[in-house]
Amino acid sequence: GENVEQHPSTLSVQEGDSAVIKCTYSDSASNYFPWYKQELGKRPQLIIDIRSNVGEKKDQRIAVTLNKTAKHFSLHITETQPEDSAVYFCAARGGGADGLTFGKGTHLIIQP
Amino acid sequence: SQTIHQWPATLVQPVGSPLSLECTVEGTSNPNLYWYRQAAGRGLQLLFYSVGIGQISSEVPQNLSASRPQDRQFILSSKKLLLSDSGFYLCAWTLAGGWETQYFGPGTRLLVL
Numbered sequence: 001g002e003n004v005e006q007h008p009s010t011l012s013v014q015e016g017d018s019a020v021i022k023c024t025y026s027d028s029a030s031n032y033f034p035w036y037k038q039e040l041g042k043r044p045q046l047i048i049d050i051r052s053n054v055g056e057k058k059d060q061r062i063a064v065t066l067n068k069t070a071k072h073f074s075l076h077i078t079e080t081q082p083e084d085s086a087v088y089f090c091a092a093r094g095g096g097a098d099g100l101t102f103g104k105g106t107h108l109i110i111q112p
Numbered sequence: 113s114q115t116i117h118q119w120p121a122t123l124v125q126p127v128g129s130p131l132s133l134e135c136t137v138e139g140t141s142n143p144n145l146y147w148y149r150q151a152a153g154r155g156l157q158l159l160f161y162s163v164g165i166g167q168i169s170s171e172v173p174q175n176l177s178a179s180r181p182q183d184r185q186f187i188l189s190s191k192k193l194l195l196s197d198s199g200f201y202l203c204a205w206t207l208a209g210g211w212e213t214q215y216f217g218p219g220t221r222l223l224v225l
Contacts (some may be wrong), residue, residue: 034213043202043216044156089155093214098206099146099158099171100214 002027004092006103014111019080021106022089024072030092033066033073034100038087047088048075077108085110113163114139116217118203124223130191131176135203143205145186146214147178150200151224162186195222198224 003026013019025033031052035043050057050064057064057086063082075095077084087107091100125131137143145191153194160178168178174201175194179187186203201220206212 036216043219047216049213090146091156099148099161100156101158102156104155 001103002030002092002094004090004103006090006106008106010103010107010109011021012109012111013080015080015082017080019075019077019084019108021040021088021108022072022076023074023092023103024070025092025101026071027092027094028068029094033048033064034093035064035075036089036091038089038105040086049104061062070110080108080110082110082112084108114205114215116203116205116215118201118217118220120220121218122221124225125193126225127195128192131188131193131222133188133203133222134177134200135186135188135217136184137205140184140205140207141207143182144184144208144212145180147188148202148204148216150202152199154201160188168190193224195224198222206208 004023006023011019034049035047037047040042048059048064050066055066061078063076087105088098088103090103095098117136119134144163146161148156150156151158161169162180165180165183177192182202203217204214206214
């Protein structure tokens with residue numbers, strides 16, 4: 001089955017700086033890669049996703065890149081703000097109705 | 113628009129007691145439905161998924177079972193809870209197909225004592 005590795009487990013950045021979280025996946029058939037943000041005690045919320053026919057996607061301060069050859073994808077957050085502090089999860093899914101395989105999460109801390 | 117509900121929101125149960133968690137989706141037909149578990153401070157683990165009424169796929173062997181008695185209802189059950197069943201249980205749905213975004217319900221926080 002699919003295996004997703006996520007790094008780092010904790011990331012502390014100064015407010016206004018950029019943050020990058022990286023994930024690798026094992027199943028070359030995976031074709032959908034979402035990123036979720038989870039605040040303490042709440043459900044994961046989708047912040048951006050990318051499909052395997054696209055190499056990069058951007059939404060305001062958030063961008064995701066995908067390298068299918070290397071089987072890795074990354075989340076980039078620019079101009080970080082205090083409200084960006086949360087746990088971020090990457091995930092991968094193969095074709096069909098398969099559920100998502102998640103990374104173990106990155107605790108992002110924005111230092112004022 | 114689509115909405116997903118879970119109940120109860122919080123549950124404290126003794127070891128060995130039964131469990132029934134319910135998830136319902138509104139505003140869509142024939143969704144794919146999923147149950148995930150998140151242990152404290154950990155990632156999300158897929159437990160079950162369903163592509164239609166009565167169709168259940170299990171991802172990991174465990175003390176739990178799932179059922180889908182109606183198109184938009186997904187139930188997670190156990191006959192006898194274990195301490196290790198404690199966690200945050202999340203139901204999720206997608207439109208049918210492999211490219212669709214997955215949305216999570218509000219979750220049920222289960223503590224087994």
